[in-house]
Structure formats: structure tokens, C-alpha cells
Amino acid sequence: MTVLFWLSAAALFYSLFGYGLVLLALSRLRPPRRPPAPAGPPPKVSFLVAAYNEAGVIGDKIRNTLALDTGGAEIEVIVVSDGSSDDTVAVARAIRHPRVTVLDPGRLGKAHALDHGLARCTGDIVVFSDANAILTPGTLTAMLRHYADPEVGGVCGQITVEGGKGGIGGAESLFWRYDQALKLAESRLGGAVSAQGSVYSLRRALVRPPAPGCTDDFVISVGAVAQGSRLVFEPEASTVEAVTENVGSEMRRRIRSSERGWRSLMRNAGLMNPLRHGWYAWQLFSHKLMRRLNPLFLILLFVSNLALMGQHWFYLLLGLAQIAFYAAAVAGLAWPGLRRFKAVSLPAFFTFAHVALLLGILRCLTGRQSVLWTPSRDAG
Numbered sequence: 001m002t003v004l005f006w007l008s009a010a011a012l013f014y015s016l017f018g019y020g021l022v023l024l025a026l027s028r029l030r031p032p033r034r035p036p037a038p039a040g041p042p043p044k045v046s047f048l049v050a051a052y053n054e055a056g057v058i059g060d061k062i063r064n065t066l067a068l069d070t071g072g073a074e075i076e077v078i079v080v081s082d083g084s085s086d087d088t089v090a091v092a093r094a095i096r097h098p099r100v101t102v103l104d105p106g107r108l109g110k111a112h113a114l115d116h117g118l119a120r121c122t123g124d125i126v127v128f129s130d131a132n133a134i135l136t137p138g139t140l141t142a143m144l145r146h147y148a149d150p151e152v153g154g155v156c157g158q159i160t161v162e163g164g165k166g167g168i169g170g171a172e173s174l175f176w177r178y179d180q181a182l183k184l185a186e187s188r189l190g191g192a193v194s195a196q197g198s199v200y201s202l203r204r205a206l207v208r209p210p211a212p213g214c215t216d217d218f219v220i221s222v223g224a225v226a227q228g229s230r231l232v233f234e235p236e237a238s239t240v241e242a243v244t245e246n247v248g249s250e251m252r253r254r255i256r257s258s259e260r261g262w263r264s265l266m267r268n269a270g271l272m273n274p275l276r277h278g279w280y281a282w283q284l285f286s287h288k289l290m291r292r293l294n295p296l297f298l299i300l301l302f303v304s305n306l307a308l309m310g311q312h313w314f315y316l317l318l319g320l321a322q323i324a325f326y327a328a329a330v331a332g333l334a335w336p337g338l339r340r341f342k343a344v345s346l347p348a349f350f351t352f353a354h355v356a357l358l359l360g361i362l363r364c365l366t367g368r369q370s371v372l373w374t375p376s377r378d379a380g
Contacts, residue, residue: 258360
């Protein structure tokens with residue numbers, strides 16, 4: 001039990017803190033890469049937005065995209081409704097603009113919707129963005145400047161979560177700030193590990209449609225790495241999204257995401273070969289695989305700690321601390337009013353996220369596959 005305790009503790013420390021500390025230290029030894037000056041006219045850009053029941057936000061999304069500073073680039077907006085049962089298509093088509101195309105192929109799943117939209121994209125660069133992600137004005141120009149470097153295959157943007165000072169939103173906002181500090185450091189070494197679906201872009205020639213049951217943003221973005229290109233993280237390409245406080249809805253979304261994420265990572269496990277992919281392989285292993293194994297390490301740490309509590313005061317204190325931590329998490333998830341306190345909201349978010357991660361992986365390992373999607377949008 002002592003060996004099990006220290007092995008799980010070491011794995012958790014590396015996953016949660018150690019990797020980040022080593023990564024940030026190494027990245028400081030390498031100066032940021034400056035993209036070369038662009039040569040020739042700017043590329044044509046296709047914005048691709050897959051939407052399911054997004055009538056409340058799709059109009060603002062299209063107007064926001066059309067209002068972006070393009071830096072002289074020609075743009076088109078392709079909106080694909082995945083068989084929405086609300087007024088998503090009607091709202092999108094009401095914005096009559098020559099650069100906007102609205103498609104409605106039926107309810108087939110996000111992968112099929114993206115594949116359908118990609119067939120209509122005519123740009124040299126494809127920008128993928130969630131329907132509820134409002135882009136900041138300089139997002140497009142910030143991404144496009146990196147494509148002057150022929151080694152760059154894709155650019156990953158930054159997400160800002162509106163979560164107030166407490167609750168799950170506040171805890172998730174803290175997580176994203178830490179995660180994106182890692183992405184910035186990774187970008188200096190082997191390249192950004194993968195994209196987040198709020199906003200990212202790829203050279204059209206490198207885009208491969210994702211298979212059903214996989215995480216589209218991960219599979220599409222790492223596809224560029226598999227073809228020998230780099231991903232870069234650009235914090236000036238950013239979006240603002242609200243996060244739900246509806247635990248049940250968010251739990252279902254995270255379980256589906258975790259299931260698809262594990263399947264996607266396993267199908268791209270070859271990218272974790274350091275002999276072929278160098279720094280990137282270590283980053284992918286640490287950032288994605290180790291993080292997904294955290295629920296296992298947490299269970300082993302808790303169980304072994306309980307067994308050791310009677311052997312030494314150190315194990316006793318740590319065991320009591322773990323019990324208090326999970327008790328606060330359960331209280332925060334059961335009584336939303338308590339989540340205004342960080343001592344409750346942080347344990348609640350941490351536990352909630354890792355339970356969803358575990359259930360999603362188990363769902364994948366037992367052969368279940370999610371193809372259809374239902375975005376979580378209730379921020380109340």
C-alpha cells in the first residue's frame with residue numbers, strides 16, 4: 001500500500017503540476033518564434049460553423065464573424081445545421097449576405113456536418129469555431145500572420161470563460177487560464193498539442209474530416225502534426241464563452257466528450273512516439289494521456305491513503321484532508337448556493353470533471369459510441 005500510495009501521488013503531482021513546471025522552465029530557454037513577414041496577397045478564408053439548436057446565438061455568431069478585421073483577406077462563412085429542431089436555419093438564412101452559406105443536411109452528427117461543410121469550403125485556410133463563441137476583433141489577423149511560415153499547419157486560439165467569481169464557471173475559468181499557459185509554452189517547444197473547438201484554423205490542404213465518434217477539434221488539429229506540420233498557439237485569437245452551472249447537463253456533455261477524446265487519442269497514439277515526433281510526443285503524452293489517467297491515480301491515492309491512516313500521523317492528516325476535500329465537493333454539487341465559496345467550488349469542479357472523465361473512458365472501453373451531440377448552453 002505504501003508503494004501504491006507514493007506511485008499514485010507521484011503520477012498525480014507530475015500530471016497536475018510537475019509537467020507544467022518543467023514545461024514552463026524549458027520554454028523560457030527557447031525564445032518565441034516570430035512569424036516571417038507575409039509574402040503576396042492574404043489567403044482566402046473559410047469560416048466553418050457546425051450548429052445544433054443554436055437559434056439563440058447563431059445570428060450573433062454570423063454577424064460577429066462578418067465584422068472581423070480581415071486584413072484584406074477574402075472570407076466566406078459556411079454554417080451547417082446538424083438537423084436542428086429549432087429555428088437555427090431560419091435565423092441564419094435571415095442574414096442575407098453573399099458571403100454566407102447555410103446548409104441543412106439533416107441529423108447525422110457533428111463529424112458528418114463538418115464533412116458536409118468542408119466540401120463547400122473554397123478557402124486556403126479553414127477557421128473552425130463554435131456557434132456560441134464570440135470572436136475578438138483581431139482574431140483572424142492574429143491567426144493569419146502565422147501562415148507566412150510554411151512549417152505552420154494550424155493555429156489554435158484562446159478561450160475566455162465567463163464565470164464570475166464563484167461557482168463552476170469561476171473554477172473552470174481558472175483551469176483554462178492554466179491550460180492555456182501550458183499551450184503557450186508548448187507552442188515554443190514541439191508546438192501546441194491540439195486545438196480547442198472554440199476557434200482554431202488549419203490549412204485547407206491538411207484538413208481531414210474526423211471519423212464519427214471522435215473529438216473533431218482534436219482529430220482535425222493533430223492531423224496537421226501527423227502530416228509533418230506544426231500547430232501554434234495564438235492568444236490574440238480569442239473567444240468568449242459562457243459556461244453552464246447546470247451540473248446534470250454539463251456532466252452529460254463532459255462524459256460524451258471524454259469518451260470521444262479517449263477514442264481519438266488512442267487512434268493517434270503513434271504521435272506519442274518521441275523518436276518520430278520529439279518534444280511534441282512528450283507534450284502529448286503528458287498533457288493528454290496522463291491527464292486522462294488522473295481519475296485512476298486519484299482512486300488509488302484515496303484507497304491506499306485510507307489503508308495507511310493508522311500507520312503514521314502524515315497519512316492520517318492527508319487522509320482527513322482528502323475526506324474533507326471530497327465532502328466539500330459533494331456538498332457543492334448537491335447545493336449550488338455553496339459554490340459561491342472557492343473552498344467549495346474548486347473541489348466541486350475538480351471532482352465533477354474527473355468523475356466525468358472516468359465515466360467517459362469507461363463508456364469508450366465498453367464499446368459505447370456517441371455520434372450525435374447536444375451542446376450545453378444553459379448558463380443559469
